[in-house]
Amino acid sequence: MARITAGLTTSHIPAIGAAIDLGKTGEPYWQPLFAGYEWTKAWAAREVPDVVILVYNDHASAFTPEVVPTFALGCADEFKPADEGYGPRPVPVVQGHADLAAHLAQSLILDEFDMTLMYKLDVDHGLTVPLSLVYGQPDAWPVRVIPLAVNVVQYPPPTGHRCYLLGQAIRRAVQSYGEDLTVHVWGTGGMSHQLQGPRAGFINSKFDNAFFDRLISDPGNLALMPHIEYVREAGSEGIELVMQLIMRGAMGPTVEELYRFYHVPGSNTAVGHLVVRPADS
């Protein structure tokens, strides 16, 4: 039986990827941010799962204005880094797990989550920056990855509650997979940020840290927070935080917090990072 053995959340700011790719991680601006991931890198080197289900959002790379899927599951054998207008990031091609993805697709759809299934998907910084933060710059990623792209660009995105329930359904799906695999679920995006209008640069560290506290200990009520509250308290792009509820739902009722990091700024954004272990793991 496959098992979910850990979860994490992290911001996926594109400038972080550029800093890594251009060798700027030791610069004074970036050093404190990357120092905050050292614990995780050591932990991740010890606890390598077979598969990471990586929840992220595409930023006008794979999805154009023509198609806006709310939940899109990567079912292919591999996913190439997207060209976001500066050339693709110099990172390894992401290897998928098509068999587990097919099982997830079947289980989730029969569980009444009407997923869009992607058999060709280029993955942008939303997916590759978290991999770089956790695994550094290897020749090949040490894990297989099933991308789960969530629309958080065009409103309405899915509700926090729907995300939380999807996470619970992912847990059931993984646990009903026959092969003995270990699986991590990552919920990326956030923390507070706004990239548009006169209010741009908005950061709310009090809200962000309370969000983490509630994500750990009171996710069921946190999931009921309406979109307007995310925009008001975390900024228009802070709505990405709903994706962290997918991770949380997949962990089961109780988690242990292993690590937390919070830092301002990463470009226009508050950087937040959590590592958790489900109580039953």
Next chain:
Amino acid sequence: MTDYTSEFDDIPGTRVFTAQRAKQGYQLNQFCMSLMKPENRERFKADERAYLDEWPMTEAQKQAVLDRDYNAMLDLGGNIYFLAKIFATDGLSYLQAVSTMTGMNIDDYQQMMLHGGRSPEGWRSVKEGN
């Protein structure tokens, strides 16, 4: 307009990219996506007006692009992740481009971010004034 969308109008200095705005900005955002291809970036840079005239955008949308008036582009249905293709073509970072929407110069904006970002105080609600 539904309650869901009109509620967002109470957030100061913000244009939430709703399904209605996505329809309004469809051609503008499609033009932006075309700049993902290097050959299109070159053609755009060589003659911006001529390139824009190939797209069934409104004149106001075209003028906002020519003026690099990002707030106007947001008003006309643009979304930041599509508009990013324009400022990438101009060689600007998110930080540089985003600062132009705030009325601050880039140095002041960068300093604000280094000092913890824009405080939520006074930016939550027009109605509540908080």
